[in-house]
Amino acid sequence: MVTLERLGFHEISERELYLVHVESAEQLSTFQTPSRHFACLLLWDAEGEPVAQLSHVAATVLDSGCSYLSAWGSDCERVHDVFDEDHGMNPRDTPDDSVVMTSWHDDESLSDALFFFFYCAHPDDHFEATTGTGVVIVIGDGESTLTQVRSALQDSTAFLRNLDEEQGGEMASGPEKPSPTKRPLTWTAQLLVVALTVVFLFFGYDLFNGWPTYSTWEKSRQSLGLLAIGVVVWDLFVSPPAPSRYRSICTVCLRAAVVLLLLVG
Numbered sequence: 001m002v003t004l005e006r007l008g009f010h011e012i013s014e015r016e017l018y019l020v021h022v023e024s025a026e027q028l029s030t031f032q033t034p035s036r037h038f039a040c041l042l043l044w045d046a047e048g049e050p051v052a053q054l055s056h057v058a059a060t061v062l063d064s065g066c067s068y069l070s071a072w073g074s075d076c077e078r079v080h081d082v083f084d085e086d087h088g089m090n091p092r093d094t095p096d097d098s099v100v101m102t103s104w105h106d107d108e109s110l111s112d113a114l115f116f117f118f119y120c121a122h123p124d125d126h127f128e129a130t131t132g133t134g135v136v137i138v139i140g141d142g143e144s145t146l147t148q149v150r151s152a153l154q155d156s157t158a159f160l161r162n163l164d165e166e167q168g169g170e171m172a173s174g175p176e177k178p179s180p181t182k183r184p185l186t187w188t189a190q191l192l193v194v195a196l197t198v199v200f201l202f203f204g205y206d207l208f209n210g211w212p213t214y215s216t217w218e219k220s221r222q223s224l225g226l227l228a229i230g231v232v233v234w235d236l237f238v239s240p241p242a243p244s245r246y247r248s249i250c251t252v253c254l255r256a257a258v259v260l261l262l263l264v265g
Helices: 051-064 076-085 110-119 143-154 156-166 187-209 216-237 245-264
Strands: 005-010 015-022 037-044 066-072 101-104 131-139
Touching: 005 143, 015 037, 015 143, 037 051, 037 076, 037 110, 051 066, 051 076, 066 076, 066 110, 066 131, 076 101, 110 131, 110 143, 110 156, 131 143, 143 156
Parallel strands: 015 131, 037 066, 037 131, 066 101
Antiparallel strands: 005 015
């Protein structure tokens, strides 16, 4: 039975990171990860290995719950092809139309393969929610490989920083973060919209029918109230998130208070 060695956590993919090391392919057996499925980086010099041995590894990894397979090492393209041929053995508890994504990295360094594993190994939609683990499987006794893998899994942030320095800053800080989007309409915002609607129901008729009789001050107050309503609606539905949740809540509450004071006061 193989041993899973937990070494770290990757914040961007939100995956627990584990290492599995066996001296030979015959020693690899099925294993259980904390999540139902896992992304896998298989490091194996498989040149000269018989197809039956490759099929054994593919069946074992898939049966353990692999949802994404990246292969690295000599003859890794053939390893990748065997995994593709064995797609009929999908990970456990998955629909028939699910697909195990695969890639191979025969012309890349180990660091590049690890970078791909951390930031680019996105499984099929069927597995997205259940792939909460990343597993690096090392077959063989390459001590330098194990040392590099352990270091990367223990501190993926330092790994990326070192890789960035080696490549002259080309890696930057990993994949770009998504740009700010509209703020979700929370229950607090929904209550605010209801409150504004009630204000208009009670005061809207007087506002528009009594406008000609209003004094200059009343007209100014009502105009500012409508402007404040527009600002609140902009905050809720259009503008990007405030720098902090606290500031966002304070801003909306302050402008809501201005609306009520101007329309009701």
